[in-house]
Amino acid sequence: xxxxxxxxxxxxxxxxxxxxxxxxxxxxxxxxxxxxxxxxxxxxxxxxxxxxxxxxxxxxxxxxxxxxxxxxxxxxxxxxxxxxxxxxxxxxxxxxxxxxxxxxxxxxxxxxxxxxxxxxxxxxxxxxxxxxxxxxxxxxxxxxxxxxxxxxxxxxxxxxxxxxxxxxxxxxxxxxxxxxxxxxxxxxxxxxxxxxxxxxxxxxxxxxxxxxxxxxxxxxxxxxxxxxxxxxxxxxxxxxxxxxxxxxxxxxxxxxxxxxxxxxxxxxxxxxxxxxxxxxxxxxxxxxxxxxxxxxxxxxxxxx
Amino acid sequence: xxxxxxxxxxxxxxxxxxxxxxxxxxxxxxxxxxxxxxxxxxxxxxxxxxxxxxxxxxxxxxxxxxxxxxxxxxxxxxxxxxxxxxxxx
Numbered sequence: 001x002x003x004x005x006x007x008x009x010x011x012x013x014x015x016x017x018x019x020x021x022x023x024x025x026x027x028x029x030x031x032x033x034x035x036x037x038x039x040x041x042x043x044x045x046x047x048x049x050x051x052x053x054x055x056x057x058x059x060x061x062x063x064x065x066x067x068x069x070x071x072x073x074x075x076x077x078x079x080x081x082x083x084x085x086x087x088x089x090x091x092x093x094x095x096x097x098x099x100x101x102x103x104x105x106x107x108x109x110x111x112x113x114x115x116x117x118x119x120x121x122x123x124x125x126x127x128x129x130x131x132x133x134x135x136x137x138x139x140x141x142x143x144x145x146x147x148x149x150x151x152x153x154x155x156x157x158x159x160x161x162x163x164x165x166x167x168x169x170x171x172x173x174x175x176x177x178x179x180x181x182x183x184x185x186x187x188x189x190x191x192x193x194x195x196x197x198x199x200x201x202x203x204x205x206x207x208x209x210x211x212x213x214x215x216x217x218x219x220x221x222x223x224x225x226x227x228x229x230x231x232x233x234x235x236x237x238x239x240x241x242x243x244x245x246x247x248x249x250x251x252x253x254x255x256x257x258x259x260x261x262x263x264x265x266x267x268x269x270x271x272x273x274x275x276x277x278x279x280x281x282x283x284x285x286x287x288x289x290x291x292x293x294x295x296x297x298x299x300x301x302x303x304x
Numbered sequence: 305x306x307x308x309x310x311x312x313x314x315x316x317x318x319x320x321x322x323x324x325x326x327x328x329x330x331x332x333x334x335x336x337x338x339x340x341x342x343x344x345x346x347x348x349x350x351x352x353x354x355x356x357x358x359x360x361x362x363x364x365x366x367x368x369x370x371x372x373x374x375x376x377x378x379x380x381x382x383x384x385x386x387x388x389x390x391x392x393x
Contacts, residue, residue, distance in 0.1 A: 073329070243317060247316070259325035259327065262325060273316060276316055277316070
């Protein structure tokens with residue numbers, strides 16, 4: 001892949017979960033304005049090394065006839081407009097623009113450390129939506145090279161410690177977080193959809209990110225991770241700890257990694273293995289009521 | 305035959321597992337669990353070209369089993385590895 005750095009490019013840098021994400025973009029392209037959820041994450045120290053780079057081009061995308069193997073065309077966010085291909089040592093993501101006359105075209109190296117993004121004719125709102133989403137997809141893969149996993153979870157901050165609620169879409173992760181906010185004193189939301197988890201010398205930390213689903217909660221904060229809780233809707237409230245294998249299997253489906261780069265996927269499993277050795281995992285069958293939050297809280301914070 | 309080199313045996317507490325990421329469009333990724341003797345054998349065999357006799361030998365040397373039992377256990381294990389697609393094609 002050919003990524004040339006032109007002198008006309010400006011750099012806009014963000015630091016998310018201690019990783020520096022750099023956009024290289026035409027100087028007159030209002031990138032920072034287009035990414036309001038990234039505002040708290042701006043990183044002005046240009047001496048720091050870049051971990052992940054995305055170069056933005058407004059030129060016409062050189063979409064090749066042969067885009068390689070179609071790996072998936074399923075996307076909750078983009079529906080039919082989305083395609084994801086593997087071609088030689090790159091991955092290609094395309095999204096048809098809203099007008100339907102051109103496509104967003106993203107070419108990433110195998111580990112998603114470097115990507116090149118071609119912006120088609122589009123409204124500012126569409127640019128915000130697509131670039132925010134693509135940056136999340138890229139971050140979710142490239143972060144794996146740095147002991148960091150992005151997970152699908154809603155995270156409550158209780159007394160300075162994070163609790164990550166997991167579950168399939170529609171299970172009620174956000175609802176359960178809100179129940180904690182309402183009924184458990186000293187609780188606020190850290191992130192409602194896509195936090196990052198990192199193994200550090202200070203233990204396993206959970207980080208807010210610029211991605212939080214439908215809830216605008218983009219906090220540049222980190223907390224020690226108290227535990228994971230997988231949720232399942234039920235006609236009663238019941239909490240059970242999941243040890244070893246069960247804990248690993250309860251968290252695995254909520255972790256981000258593409259399956260088509262087996263090295264990245266294996267790295268994700270290795271990081272998760274280390275996290276599970278340090279962080280407990282619970283399983284909560286629950287109603288959407290105060291008692292569910294209270295039961296969960298007393299299991300995770302038995303000394304309060 | 306040979307174990308698939310892209311699979312990694314993982315140990316969590318006292319449990320052993322292998323996660324096999326599905327390469328199809330639909331995600332049918334699988335988690336295999338291994339008991340401690342199967343996990344031990346996996347570690348002995350990984351990266352090597354082997355046959356059933358090698359497994360029988362390993363079992364006889366390290367476990368208190370007679371040769372017939374070892375042969376039958378080795379066959380069962382190999383069949384499992386084969387059926388689940390854990391061997392190199």
